[in-house]
């Protein structure tokens with residue numbers, strides 16, 4: 038065990054290999070940051086996490102629908118009160134549209150107040166012969182292509198905490214008790230950066246149960262869901278509702294191992310499986326997975342991420358997605374679950390409340406040629422506000438078919 042690991046309790050956690058961790062230059066500085074996070078106020082409460090788990094149990098039972106969405110990568114600069122408000126209002130409006138269309142209560146969860154770390158397909162990026170670490174989210178390094186910006190800085194984990202706290206305060210202002218209209222709203226992000234997540238884990242003195250207190254729901258990404266890896270070990274040790282992303286190559290045996298590891302008691306609402314297969318594959322690869330899980334593991338919450346399997350590069354070099362592919366994957370997801378008698382439990386989306394031009398299609402249409410007008414994402418392309426509301430309306434319609 039090296040020095041930086043000793044501090045991250047439970048110590049066994051990081052004995053397991055952790056994928057997608059930055060190459061932090063200074064283990065002592067990282068260790069100080071984890072200590073400091075451990076001494077700061079928690080961001081969410083065990084009671085709130087339990088409430089979300091109860092709501093997700095209704096989703097698993099087919100009695101509610103989950104809407105989870107927000108930026109691919111939140112940035113510190115983007116966490117203005119206005120931008121947070123537009124994002125939250127977009128999600129709440131979508132929830133209303135979906136609830137009306139589906140005639141089901143909608144559980145609204147933001148990808149918000151913690152989505153500052155990103156897994157990357159390459160650890161390094163090369164430009165004009167210069168090789169530097171890839172951008173891994175504002176909690177790790179800066180986007181500018183310079184040695185100074187791209188060197189991972191553990192101090193950014195503290196800035197992530199402060200930005201999450203500010204964002205959450207704004208969310209609570211907009212949706213909590215003193216808000217003009219109180220609407221239930223939960224937070225979530227990918228539990229990627231283990232020093233951040235471990236630093237913000239707490240044991241509830243009332244019950245002795247351990248929670249990740251950085252957000253209500255935490256999920257494990259497609260690249261970090263190794264059943265014997267550190268991310269699964271971390272998630273297994275907390276009582277929050279947790280999600281796992283599953284791509285088209287997900288092996289049913291791995292998925293069953295994940296269910297056993299993360300939800301051994303089959304607690305309703307504890308585990309959400311977020312499938313991201315791609316519009317072209319969802320109808321082929323999802324059925325055997327759903328059948329195997331239904332046969333051996335009982336009911337779980339199935340949610341569709343129609344974004345991550347549908348990314349391509351435009352001729353001008355922008356990473357983008359087609360609105361029609363996004364909708365088509367959702368349609369395929371509904372078809373599969375209906376055919377198998379399981380509940381299509383929800384949507385997991387990358388979206389913003391701004392009028393960006395990052396995904397093509399929708400009304401008014403963003404075209405391949407107009408992507409450059411407002412392409413602002415720090416990572417993957419997001420549905421803009423109009424596209425997000427159009428998708429909610431279309432999915433609401435699906436329920437009537």
Ligand code: PEP
Nearest residue numbers: 109258259260282313345
């Ligand atoms: C994401 O949600 O931004 C992401 C990286 O997804 P996945 O883990 O499914 O690739």
Ligand code: MN
Nearest residue numbers: 109387416417
């Ligand atoms: Mn993404």
